[in-house]
Structures are given as C-alpha cells and as structure tokens.
Amino acid sequence: MQRNFLIAASGLAIVVAGQSAYAQSTGSADVEDSIIVTGARGERAVDGIKTPDTPKAKAVLTQELIARQNPGKAIFDTINIVPGVNFTSTDPYGAGGGNLRIRGFDGARVSATFDGIQVNDSGNYALYTNQQLDSELIEQVNINFGATDVDSPTASAAGGTVNYRTRLPKQDLGATFNYSHGTYDYNRVFGAIDTGEIGPWGTRAFVAASNTRYDQFRGPGEIKKTQYNARIYQPLGNNGDFLSIAGHYNQNRNNFYRRVGVNDMRTLLGTGTIPAAASISAANPLDLSKLSDTQFDTLFGYNNDASCTLGLKGTVTPSNGSTSTCSNYYGTSINPSDTGNIRFNSRFTLASNLIFTVDGSYQYTLANGGGTSVFAESNANAGKNGAYNRQGSRLGAGIATGVDLNGDGDLNDYVRLYFPSNTRTHRLGATASLRWEIDPSQTVRLAYTYDRARHRQTGEAGYLASNGNPLDDFGGIKSDVAAVDAAGNVIQKRDRLSYAILHQVAGEYVGKFFDNALTLQAGVRAPFFKRNLTNNCWTIPGSSNDAYCTSESAAVVSAKFPTYAAPYKGRTVNYNTVLPNAGFVYKFTPEVSVFGNFSQGFSAPRTDNLYAFDGVKIQPTIDVKPERTNSFDLGMRYATGKVQAQLSGWYIGYKNRIISSQVLLDDGSTLNTDRNVGKVKSYGVDASVAFKPVDVLSLYAFGSWISAKLQDNVLDPKTGAVISPTKDKFVAETPKWQVGGRVQFDLERVSLGVQGKYVGKRYLTDVNDVIAPSYTTVDLDARFTIGKIGNGAAWLQLNVINLFDQSYFANLSTQPAASNNPQVEFGAPRTIVGSFNLNF
Template sequence: MKFLVAASTIAIGSVALASAAHAQSTGSVDVEEAIVVTGTRADAAVNGFKAPETPKAKAVLTQELVARQNPGKAIFDTINIVPGVNFTSTDPYGAAGGNLRIRGFDGARISATFDGVQVNDSGNYSLYTNQQLDSELIEQVNINFGATDVDSPTASAAGGTVNYRTRLPKEELGAAINYSHGTFNYNRVFGVIDTGVFTPFGTRAFFSASDTKYDQFRGPGGIHKQQYNVRVYQPIGENGDFVSLAGHYNENRNNFYRRVGINDMRTLLGSATIPASASITPASPLDLGNLTDAQQETIFNFNNDATCTLPSSSGGAGQQSDASSCANYYNTSINPSNTGNIRFNSRFALSEKLIATLDASYQYVLANGGGTSVFAESDANRSVSGVYSRQGTRIGGGVASGVDINGDGDTDDLVRLLFPSNTRTHRLGATLSLRYEASPENTFRVAYTWDRAKHRQTGEAGRLDQLGNPLNVFGGIGDDDSAVKDAAGNVLQKRDRLSYAILHQVAGEYIGKYFDNTLTVQAGVRAPFFRRNLTNNCWTIAGSSNDAYCTSESDAVVEAKYPAYAAPYAARKVAYSAVLPNAGFVYKITPQVNVFGNFSQGFSAPRTDNLYGFDGVKIQPTSLVKPERTNSFDLGARYTSRVVQAQASAWYIGYKNRIISSQVLLEDGSSLNLDRNVGRVRSYGFDASVAVRPVDMFSLYTFASYTNAKLRDDVVSPAGAILSPTKGKFVAETPKWQVGGRAQFDYEPVSIGAQVKYVGDRFLTDINDVIAPSYTTVDLDARVNLGKVNDKGSIYLQLNVINLFDKFYIGNLSTQAAASNNPQVEFGSPRTFVGSIHFEF
C-alpha cells in the first residue's frame, strides 16, 4: 500500500486568527477572518461541535470531542459522526486503515490535508488514514462538503475537503503522558513535552512520541505503529505574525486482514446461499443481510494462514514447488510504510492593509502493500500452473536458461518470493498568498502554489526464509542479501518507473460585506495546471497498471518473443488544466440565525498508475480518459450560539466524466487495474445536525443525512456497445441514509458519553447486484477525574467501549463492476474495551 503524502503546500492555522481558523492553509485561515460573520458565536463549540458561519457547508470538530474517543483513534474515524460522512475503520483502533465516503465521493476524490499538507497519494489519490497525526496533538478538524478552499492545491478534489491541524506549543513548561490498554492486547503509550517560552523572543516548542502495538481481532497478525512529532513556533510582534517549523515521522508495520470475496463465500456456504454469478442480477441481487448467525461466523473466521513452510527451502535433487504453499500466509500480507514531512508556515503584515503568508513543505515516503509470487528457476517452466503469469523468459535474462534461486544446485524448483510494489516519494511544495484589505468591507487575495512530487515505483523481488517470513519487508530494494537476481545479475522486478507530478496553480478571491455587515459575499477562482511526466523503464503490458515486463533481455529479443508489449519510454507528458470558480454568501437574519449558499466547481485528474497501462503509441487506451468535473451547489441555514450549534443544508452535485477504477486480482498474486468511464452522475440530498447544551452538565448532538447518487449512463465501448448496464444504478459503497448522535453527561468528577450511528444499505457493485446490509453501532466513553497534579495539570481515567452491543456488520467494501468480478468485504470489529490513564503536569 502506497502512502504518498502529497506535500502540496499549505500548512497550519494562524494562532493569531484562531477564532476563524477553520481553513486549511495559513492564507485561507487569514482571509477567513473576513468571511466569518460572527466571531465568538461561531467559535463557541458545544462539546466539540461547531457550525462555522461561512458560505460553504462545513462542520468543525475540536479537541474536546477528539479526546473523548479512544486514544490514538484515526481522525477520519472521529468525523464519522458528521452528517454525510461515512468512515469504515478496518479495526477498532484505527492503525489498520479504513475507507472514507462523503456525499458519495470516496477518499481518492476528497482532498485531505494535515496542516495543509495533502495526505492523498500523489499517484492514485488514495487516502491512508492509519498514518495520520496522533489524536492528542490535533487541535481541530474541519470538513468542506463538496467544495474546496480557493487555494486548495490539489488535482483530486472532486468531492470536498477534510482538513485537520496541529495544536500550538504551550506557553508554559509542561508534559503529558497517556497509557492505554485494551482488547486484542492493545498497548499504546503517548508522551509530549512542551518547553514553554524559552527565549526572550517568545519562542516555544513541543516534542512528542507514541508507540502502538496490538493483535488483529480476526485471524493471525498484528499492528505496530511508531510516531514522532516536533513543532517550533516563533511569534513576531503583537499583530499575529509568526513563523513555524514542524516535523512529523510515522512508521507502520501492519498485517492485512483477509478480505472475503463472493467466490470465497460460495465455497464456504454453498451455492444454495451464494448462487452462481450468472444468477445474481440487479433484478435478483445477492443481499448479504440474509445470512444466518452461523453463516456469518463461518465467513468471519475465514482468515489468513498462521503458519507456513516452504518446500523450496529444503532444497535437494528434483523439483521442490511452492506453488500450492504459503499463498495466504499472514506475514507476507503486509503494509510497511515509513512516512515523514517537514512543514514551514508563516504570516507577515507588510502594512496595515497587506498580509503575506508563505507555507512550504517537504515529504518523504517509502511503502508497499506486500504480496508474493512463485517463480520458476528455469525459463522452460515458466508456464507451469501457479507460476507468476508474466514471468516470461526474464529469469534467464537472455544469457542463460535459468537461475538457482534457492541455492540447491539445480534450476528445477518453483520458489515463492516476496514481490511487493514499492513506492518512494520525495515531494516539495510551497504556497504564497497575499491578502489586501482595501476597506473593512472589501478584501482581496491572490495565491500561487507550486508542487512537485518525484514518484519512484519499483517492484524488487525479495527472499523469504523457510517459514515464509520476508528477509526485508521492502523486498529486494537496496540490492541487499534479500534481493533475487536474474542470470544477468540484475534484480527481478515487476515494475520500474519514474513519475513527476507537477502542479502550478493560481487563485484569486474577493470578500465583500454589505448592508451593515448583514450580507457577506465571497467569489473566487482557482486555476490548476497539472502535469505528469512518465518514464517506464520496462515493457508495457496492455491494460496492466501494476505489472510490467522488466528484463535484462535485449530489445530485439523481447520484440520477437512478445510482439504485443510496448517498448520502454522516457518523459512522456500528460497535462490537465481547469478554471474552477466558486461563489457564496452568508446573510445574517438575526445575530444567531443566518442563511448561506455556495457554488463550487471541482476537478480530479486521471491517476498515475493507470496511465502506465498503455504507452500512448503502440498501446492506446480504449478511450481517452478525461478529468472528472463537478458542479456543487449548497443552500442552507444555521443557528449558532453558545448553547446551540445547528446547521441544515440541501445540496446538488452534477458530476461528469466519472472514472471508475477496478483492481482485478490474478492467481499469481499480482493485480490488474482497469479504468472505465461511466459518464455522468447526479447526486442530491440534505445534511442536518444540531448540538445543544441546555445546562452545563448535559449536551446532546444529533444528525441525519440523505444521499441520492445515481449513474446517468451505461459504460460503453468505443464502438458504442454496452459493456456494463450502469444507467440508473446507485453509486457503489454509498449509503442513502445515515442517522446518529451523541449524548454526554458531566457531573464532576464523572463524565459519561455515548454515540450511535445507523448506516443504510450499500451496494458492492456498479450494477447494484450485491448488497451490504444496513447496521447500527453504539460506542461508549466514560471518564473519572482524579484531581490535579499541580496548578495546571491533572490525572484522569478513561474507558472506551467500541461497538457496545457487539453488532456483526460488514465494514470496508472492495467494489467491482458486477458480482462476477468477485467484490470483497471486510468485517467491522467486535465489542472492544480500552482503558486509559492520562497524566498532565
């Protein structure tokens, strides 16, 4: 799994403008002060919930709510209580990842930023939620529904944004430690030290570290996560100017949970329960909600293998074959990732009317998604059943007939190797913003973003020990002892390519206040100019996005043996651009009541990986894939006070050129990614939420959302033939209804909270022939304060119970075109207890 932290700039909310700091970049935070109609009411959270008074439909959650969740929980899981948002966590603690949906848009179409640094993968825009900032350091998270900020530096935001930011270092010396222990041998420790102000200039900083380790709740394997953070903050003068430098490093070593496909269910439960694919149609869909308790338990217990012994490790005369061994061993189903970033943020008042902000960042990634393949030691055995289907004659490398991989003196064996898809990324970004206040009623801003990601994708084969464990979790990267080489001495690879994702973006914005500040209007435009430079050092296999033919053989040999393959190429350029306007208003009816509306255009360029499925010369795409475009409209009303934070909005999104990408898993463990364009999508619905605190000791929050998202066109071939009858079908993985809420009772020293969420049916396929049933989960949290350590610190105990009533439900979905493509599911976690003790002093 690649986690490409896209260092697209932008950073952190300006502390000087904290009352309006709901946007992602320093420049957006600065200018949003001019948008927010009321200051203190919009900033007044009701137990962590805010409805900020901006033209966009937006929700904000603060640390007050984040801290009530189980420590270390993924921030994207926390926002699951916001209307229109559905997040399915892979496990109860969040370090294994999960899937995000907002108004029918998946995580790859939502621009997610951490202090303004985009956390979407720079190649395929995927969102890896398990590698985010420790929850204790998150000051707030805000969600834009269907719209972006005017300076959002992204090529993938067709469906809105999620922005979260780090807290500031504290002004006084102090420290905090949190230890948690829970079900499935969960152990986590987090510590942070704040230096307080330590120079005459007001400099302050914090340093933090955490370590998380636990077992999987289903099947063998575990999760181990380490994280380190630092931030140094330097205020300049008394008017809010500052410079800030922050660093973040995260290291994950995860085993994957085994997904269960429709074909697996048929094998386990029989064709009477899971009929043949030909019998599953939109008119007679497969409803997985009809399974009995015993059947649910059967598929729940379908897991990866806990042990492995490789026949090839014994060696000796004759053929040893790993073809039927260790294919599902848990410790080769892994997701190692090393990610880090450095973030610089600043604000400077050049005059009373002119404000400049500069944000810059660097990010690094090394990651893969594990997986194995079986190689024949001789080219002659390349077609034996179970051997990597694209091995070809690359083992001999054009200079021999094979290689003795396991060192037993012959080349007769079939040897299983770790064969991951490694990704290394170096990314630089910067955004410069200038805000000019022509008068108190008229504000202008211009911004420029530059973003450059060097994206190196390789697939080096690595050795396994006799028990199937990788010698190096990154395969043969670095050409160390774990690397496997062909007869010519070069490392065996599944891919070898270099990509650059380069963004230049200009943006402008106007904020106007009229009629004694009762009407605020906002109008802006951003124009991204995005280019991908693609170099493929291997031969292209038509339609294969992850695997290529990498060989030491000469060009003439490959052309003669494999005439369908396309030759390596360098610096192929693909460019996309758009002009994306947005406009909105807030009209204040009373000091507490306002109405708002917003129009915004979104844009998502095709993804890097799938562009490598053709070379544009010999192998042409079946159709030219165009960037996705959206037109988003919101109209709503808010009521904001210190007692009530309420918001309701109706919305419509017109969506064209929707790209659907499916991953087809092959028998050798490799995969094939295919893009298909399903044309137009029409979405509409409403979101509503109310947070109320009638008395200090009690608060109540409730929300509801309705989403109707349907495909308008069939998938057709260039000749006009219908490839998939998607017209009129509901967008996969999107629940029509979501309803939930939270109640909290505070009576010192005890505090108890509970939250509930209902998620409606979801489809697993584009043609809606498989249904994941609705479900309801309840979580509980309780806290007991044990008193103060000193005049500023305290100790408390906290208990979290996840899935209180132990509900069985289907969580993550791996969607496909139809039931015949074998869509897969992962299950939600069972009831889980977490106890924590928190020291602050």
C-alpha cells in the same frame, strides 16, 4: 503498492490560539478569520462541535470531542459523527486504516490535508488513514462537504475536503502522558513535553512521541505504529504574525486482514446461499443481510494462515500440480511504511491592510503492500503449476535458460519470493498568498502554489526465510536479500519514475454589506497539472501494476512477446482547468443566518493506470478526461451559546466519472484501464443540532439522506454496445440514510458519553447486484478525574467500541459486478480500552 503523501504546500490553518480559522492554508485561514469575528456565534461550540458561519457547508470538531474518543483513534474515524460522512474502520483502534465516503465521493475523490499537506496518495489519490497525526496533537478537524478552498492545491478533489491541524505549543512549561491498554492486547504510550515561552521573544515548542501495538481482532497478525512529532512556534508581535516549523515521522508495520470475496462466500457457504455469478443481477441481487449468524461467523473465521514452512531459500514443491504453499501466509500480507514531513508556515503584516503568507514543505515516503509470487527457475516452466504467469523468460535474461534461485545446482525448482510494489516519494511544495484589505468591508487575495512530487516505483524481489517471513520488509531494495536473474540484475515487477508537477494561481474576493449582515465570497483557482512518466520496463497489455522487466535485448523481447510495448522516457500528460466558486452568508439576526455556495472541482486521471498503455503501441480507443463537478449548497444555521444547528440541501452534478473497465484496443486486444462513463447526479439533505440545555448535559443529533445515481451505461466505444448496465444505478459503497447522535453528561469529576450511528445498506458493485446490509453501532466513553495538578489534571478514561457487539460488514472493496468478485472486511466486535492520562 503506490504509496505517497502529496505535498501541496499549504500550511497551517492556525493564526493564533483561539482564533476562528477553519481553512487549510495559512492564506485561506487568514481570509476566513476576517469573515468570522473571534467571539462571534460561529466561534461557539457545544462540547467540541461547531458550525462555523461561512459560505460553505462545513462542520468542525475540536480537541474537546476528539479527546473523548479512544486514544490514538484515526481522525477520519472521529468525523464519522458528522452528517454526510461515512467512515468504516479496518479495526477498532484505527491503526489498520479504513475507507471514507462524503456525499457519495470515496476518499480518493476527497482532498484531505494535514496542516495544509495533502495526504491523498499522489498516484491513485487513495487515503491511508492509519498514518495521520496522533489524536492528542490535533487541535481541530474541519470538513467542507462539497467544495474546496479557493487555493486548495489538489488534482483529486472532485468532492469536498477534510482538513485537520496541529495544536500550538503551550505557553507554559508542561507535559502530557497517556497509557492505554485494551482488548486484543492493545498497548499504547503517548508523551509530549511543552517548553513554554522561552527566550526574549516568547519562542515555544513541543516534542511528542507515541508507540502503539496490538493483535488483529480476526486471524493472525499484528499492528505496530511508532510516531514522532515536534513543532517550534515564534510569534512576531501581537497582531497574529508568526513563524513556525514542524516535523512529523510515522512508521507502520502492519499485517493485513484477509478480505472475503463473493467467490470465497460461495465456496464456504455453498451455491444454495451464494448462487453462481451468472444468476446474480440487479433484478435478483445477492443480499448479504439474509446471512444467518452462523453463516456470518463462518465467513468471519476465514483467515490468513498462521504458519508457513518453505524449503531452501523459499523452495516450494508442487502438490497436485499447484505451487500454492504459503500463498495465504499472514507474514507476507503486510503494509510497511515510513513517512515523514517538515512543514514551514509564516504570516507577515507588510502594512496595516496588507498580509503576506508563505508556506513550504517537504515529504518523504517509503512503502509497499506486501505479497509474494512463485517463480520457476527454468524459463520452460514459467507460468506452470500456478507459478507467476507473467514471468516469461526474464529469469534467463537472454543469456541462459533460467537461473538457480535456491542455489541447489539445478533449474528444476519453484521458489516463492517476496515480491512487493515499492514506492519512494520525495515532494517539495510552496504556497505564497497576498491579502489586500481595500477597506474594512472589501478584501482581495492572490495566491500561487508550486508543488513537485518525484515517485520512484519499483518491485524488487527478495528472499523469504524458511518460516515464510521476508528477509526485509521492502524486498530486494537491499542487495544482500535481493533475488537476481542470470545476468545478475534484481528481478523486478516494475521499474518506473514519474513526476507530478502542479502550478496553480488563485484569486479571491470577500465583501461585506448592509452593516456586515451580508458576506459575499467569490474566487477562482486555475491548476496547471502535469504528469511526466518514464517506464524502464515493457508494458504488458491488460496490466497497470506488473510490467515485463528484463535484461533481454529489445529484439528478443519483441520477437517473443510482440504485443508488449517498449520502454519509454518522458511521456507527459497535462490537465489544466479553471475552477470558479462563489458563496454568501446572510445574517437575519446574530443567531440566524442563511448560506449558499457554488464550487467547481476536478480530479485528474491516476498515475498507475496511465502506465497500462504507452500511447504508441498500446493505446486506448479514447482519452481519459478529468472528472468534473458542479456543487451547490443552500442552507440555514441557528446558533446561540447553547445551540449549534445546521440544515442544508445540496446538489452535485458530476461528469466524466472515471471507472476501471475493459476496453477494446486498436489492435483488437482488450485492456482493463480507467475510462470515462458519463454523468452522476447526486443530491441530498444534511442536518445536525448540538444542544446544551444545562451545564451538565449536552445532546447532539445528525442525519443525512442522499440520492446518488449513475446516469449512463458503460458502452463499447467502437460498437456502442452496453458493456455494463450502470444507468440509474446507485453509487457503490454509499448509504442512502445515515442517522446518529451523542449524549454527554458531565459532573465535576465524572463524565459519561454515548454516541451511536445507523448506516443504511450499501451496494458492492456498480450494477447494484450485491448488497451489504445496514448496521447500527454504539460507542461509550467515561472519564473520572482523579484530581488537579497545577494547570492540568490526572484522569482515568474508559472507551467501549461497538458496545452492543453488532456484527456487520465494514470496508467494502467494490467492483463493476458480482462476477468481478467484490470483497468485504468485517467490523470489529465489542472492544474495551482503559487509559490513564496525566497532564501538567
């Protein structure tokens, strides 16, 4: 599994503590801080909820609200309380991951940044939400619903952005400690130490660490997460200038939950409940809301196997012509990952009206998604009895008829090997920004970004222990556990190297008119993005993840597999564009304003599917173009010390949407790969209001309605025939309606909060022939303050997730149609966690 964190070298959105910067990079934060005056109405919040007065439609949640959620909760789950956003968590605590949707855009089409570092996977742009910063260290998170910042260094943001940032080290010496225990044997420990200001220049720093471990709520398996963080902050004078360096390391060792597909449902529940795929259509959809509680429980109990027994070095004995032994063992359904980064951020005042910012960063990732395959020791038995169907003659390596994998002296066996897809990423980035304040009402800024990611994608096979567990989580990367072919080379499923290189220039203008009542903002960014691809293995038609890696000669492979394409080096693809944006804010009164924004976005094709063809022998009939969006927002805000309210209408025109479908190749064969299918039109309304009528009570309500429909059918590019009838179909996994809110009651020592959300039905397929039902969940949080300790306090906190034990489908694995077997994951049942917190 391709795993990595993109670094786009933008930095912290912080300038100094308490300022109002909500953007992602230091340069964007500096400009935005000049738009929103500290202490103005856009800086006010109602129990952690803000509506910043910017030209873009935004929402901001601060640590005040983040801290009320269960400790360690994924920050992307926390923003589920924002209109237009839907996040479905894999488990109740967040370390298992989840899926994000904003205004119909999935997480791969939303740019997410952590202190300016983009956390989307650099190959397929996926979000891995379980690897983010500990919630105690997040000062705030802000959401741009349909637009990016002018210097957003991303090749994936067809939709909006999610930006969260680390808190500053505290000015006084202190420490924070949290211990949490809950359902499913949840245990989490978090600790942080702040140095306070030390030395003659007021330098301050913090170090923090956490450890999380718990059982899966469904089936066998465990979630384990360890994280370390540190930051040093050096203010430079008293005008907001600073230097900062921060480090982050996260290690996950997780088992996957087993998904249930439509085919599994048919087997478990019978064709009377789940009819044959041929009888399911948009006119006669499979509506999963019609399942009874008993049927739902039957699906819920469909889990991975809790145990596995293998023979010598993974030997399996075919039973009834099958090698399925241990194929569903939970111990190989894993997602190990080691990720880390170092972030440098700075701001310098060169003159009273000239501000220079520089951000730099480095990131590293090693990760895979687990999995096994059964190999036949003999070339002659390759693909038989359910063994790996792409084995070919690679084990013999052109010098033998196979290889003795288990060491018993013959070639008669079938051996199950751990066969993950490893990704190792090194990424460097830097952003420089120069802001010139022409006069107090006129500002211009120029920015340049360079970022370079090196992705090494391999698939080394490793041995399994007799109980089915891998000898190493990363397979055959370590030679002492690697399985080798007859020539002594490690057996691989892929062996490729790619570089993602971005050069981007951006410019921005901000003007204030009519005694600052009107603010105009206009900008443009021009990304020049290149992917450089090297494939050391043979390309298999129809496969973007598995290749034919062999020690055989080119002549042998060409003779045996004439449709395979030869290895290649330095194949490049380029995606360049110019993306303007413009917006305004007009204040009728200090409390009432209107705003509007136009922004263009784009998303380049993803790396993995570029490896599905070589551009010479295996070549699609069309070239995939980047996705493009035109986003419009128009809205009104009202804010006082007691109210934060926002209403916005929006429209997004979306062309060149990319989906994976089957296309006809020039040689007459077919290939499943990415392709453009036309336009999507989406529009909707988002509304929210936070109200604090008295000091002890706050109320928050939000709602969103969306229409997001595909405008074209998927056509065969040669014949024009309809391959998939997607015209006028609703975008998959997108709820039309979302409504929710929160009530919080605060006394001196006791505080109680309740929040809930209704999510409308969602489609699992592009042709809308499978429907996931609507659901409503309610969470509760309660806090009792034991007492004050200096500037801090000690308190107990109780969180109840899914208070009324709602049964529902959470994550959806969407597909073109029901016949492609879309899959579901289950929402967690009622979960209770208690915490002891100490802050001094």
